[in-house]
Amino acid sequence: TVIELKVNSLSSKEFEHAANQSVDYSLFLKRAFDSFDEDVKLNPIVISGLPKRNVDLSKTKITKEGLSPRWISYYIKKDGEVKFKENF
Secondary structure, three states: OEEEEOOOOEOHHHHHHHHHHHHHHHHHHHHHHHOOOOOOOOOEEEEEEOEOOOOOHHHOOOOEOOEOOEEEEEEEOOOOOEEEEEEO
16 A cells, blocks of 8 residues: 655645555556566545645546546545545
């Protein structure tokens, strides 16, 4: 699992950039494991603040080289508790 962590909220374009980064890092690690004849299953994830207001989540599904990174957002409640939500 490769996690691309972004502190702030993301727009669609910013998510796309982060998703591409997570796929690129995943593929880099796959090549490294392949050199030792180790098979790995790739699971790229982007974690960020909540999506920006105008983001249409139905248009954020990105597939690159057969990988579709998941987008998990977080927010911090007033009491300091961190809540996570998968964006679909």
